[in-house]
Amino acid sequence: xxxxxxxxxxxxxxxxxxxxxxxxxxxxxxxxxxxxxxxxxxxxxxxxxxxxxxxxxxxxxxxxxxxxxxxxx
Numbered sequence: 001x002x003x004x005x006x007x008x009x010x011x012x013x014x015x016x017x018x019x020x021x022x023x024x025x026x027x028x029x030x031x032x033x034x035x036x037x038x039x040x041x042x043x044x045x046x047x048x049x050x051x052x053x054x055x056x057x058x059x060x061x062x063x064x065x066x067x068x069x070x071x072x073x
Contacts, residue, residue: 030037043050043061052059052068059068 030039032038040051040054041059042048043052043064043066045064045066046061050061050063052061052066057070057072059070060066
């Protein structure tokens with residue numbers, strides 16, 4: 001019988017095995033037009049390099065909080 005000081009009295013079973021997570025597919029976010037690779041629409045306030053997040057009903061900049069709403073049909 002194992003005695004433990006403090007904590008739970010359950011038997012310790014050791015480390016859990018490491019699970020590999022699936023890799024991100026960042027290449028799927030880019031589109032190639034001719035010789036240029038384009039990611040998405042950039043923020044008009046922040047300039048090039050800051051991209052707008054695409055939501056169901058809007059485009060949003062996380063840096064300056066610029067929002068463009070898309071029209072509902």
